[in-house]
Amino acid sequence: MIQVSNLSKRIGDVQALNDLSFSALDGQITGLLGPNGAGKTTCLRTVFGLLKPDNGFAEIDGINIAKSPVAAKQQLGLFPDPFGLYERLTPREYISYFAELNGLSRSDAKHATSSVIEKLHLADIADRQCKGFSQGQRMKTALAQAIVHQPTNIVLDEPTRGLDVMSTRVLRDILRDLKNQGHCVLFSSHVMQEVAALCDQVIVMAEGRVVAVGSPDGLCQQTGKASLEDAFIQLIGTDEGIAA
Template identity: 45%
Template sequence: MISVLNLAKRFKDFQAVKDLSFAAQAGEVFGLLGPNGAGKTTTLRMLSTVVQPTAGTAKVDGFDIRTEKEAVRRNLGILVESAGLYAHSTTREHLRYIGNLHGLDGAGLEKHINYLIDVLDMHDFADRRAKGFSRGMVRKVVLGMALIHDPLNIILDEPTQGLDVVSTRAVRAIIQRFRAEGRCVILSTHHMDEVERLCDRVAIIHRGEILATGTPAELITRFGADNLETAFVEIIGAEALLREAEREAADTTRR
């Protein structure tokens, strides 16, 4: 279980996250949704103990992210959007290395490596070096690295971003398996169809604040929408989304 209580983060004059509170339960996929710049990534970085909160706290299976960081890391697996691999190391070597960092070794570690290779369908590239891996292959290996210590709590940041249809379906099946195994999953994604399919409950945040929480079906009904994407636009506000799109277009033009 991951519980968040009045969590906040300020960077100099910018308040990135404002007084967030929510709880993600064991056996649940909890969606954390919002436009770019809403505070999702900062929130996830605080939960993973990478960023120190300015105020408030969170607990992972009862361990405080401020005062019990090592225990939090032992009980949490994290897949971040920007994660990469060492080009000259194999899939198996990546998994073994991260396992060693968690204090795992010997036959038990090798057994779990083989289990992850099987579950994530990585047999074809288990002993290949990562150089030249497709994006789908990289995501599977990084997901395996996040799971090597068998955590009961998992954070997934855009797990299907840039994947082909086959790889996307595989990752979604894995997330459903996590729920069936009783794990707590926090999922951050821009794919609303994915959220409707996978998430038991969601929190929608904008400018660092939670605007709405509930099941996808509850939010659709509450805002008189046909689907979650339409409800999301209603909650965030079409004007705010338009401004975000204009900023992204301007950034792309400058690059």
């Protein structure tokens, strides 16, 4: 479970987060929906302790990230934006490297890597250096890195950007699998279809604040609109920065 309480963060002149509070539960997919510049990435970085909030705190499975960063991060897997691949490593080396950093022994990391490679159908590229990978191949490698150590919480920053239909489907299936296994999945997005298709809970963000929380259907009912897109625009009061 990821719980965020009263987060505020100022970057330069911009109030990126403004008293932000929400929680993402285990066994659910939670979508962080907001226009570009709403503070989604800042929020996720704060959850990982990479940014220090001016106010408030984030807890991972009840562990405060600011107080015990290593223990809290142990419960997290990150699918970052951008991916941050090591171009000279093969996916197998890359995935097992991060598995070991999460406390798995060398042999355990190897096993976990093999099984995640199988799960994501990465076998054909697993022993090729990452240099020159397609966007889909990069996505799978980054995703494998996020889930190889079976963290209770998986955080994805704009996971579907630049993916074709097949890759997007693979990603969706994986996320549903994770949910069914009882993981807490939190992802940020500005793509409506993605959120509508996947999420149990949607957190609508604008200007660093939570505007509304609810299931996709719940949000539609709340605003009296037929589609999530219309509901969203109603909620944030503008259609700026939204991808249909």
